[in-house]
Amino acid sequence: RWQTLYSVNSVNTSSDITLKENIKYLCDTPNARAIKDENLSIQDMYDFIRDDLFLTSYNFIQDEDKDEKLGFIAQDIVDTKVGEKILVCNRDRDNTLGYDNGNFTSVISGALKVAIQKIEQLEARINELENQ
Secondary structure, three states: OOOOOOOOOOOOOOOOHHHOOOOOEOOOOOOOOOOEOOOOOHHHHHHHHHHHOOEEEEOOOOOOOOOOEEEEOHHHHOOOOOHHHHEEEEOOOOOEEEEOHHHHHHHHHHHHHHHHHHHHHHHHHHHHHHOO
């Protein structure tokens, strides 16, 4: 593992549809031909962030300066529906657990989408009550 990684520009993740296959959407899409994933949804991501992800402060054992980090513990989410989608086993380093940052960012995006939808529904209900 690297201790520190610097980049002049941000890291890009390939996202072009021509590079992908077996695409299943996790939320509603305007594309009528889209295939919906029945095993995972953005509601699952929202529930995961709300119920299963426990944030911690910690430092790595090998850090001499004991810099405090923020994050979560992989073992806390290993048996969760969403956790199994983001965790990876670092076979080159004593089989320790890590996570795929791109997948984790997508989980956060899915949870945020559900939260925004809930806020908009509540705002619409409030507006209806105010206009009565």
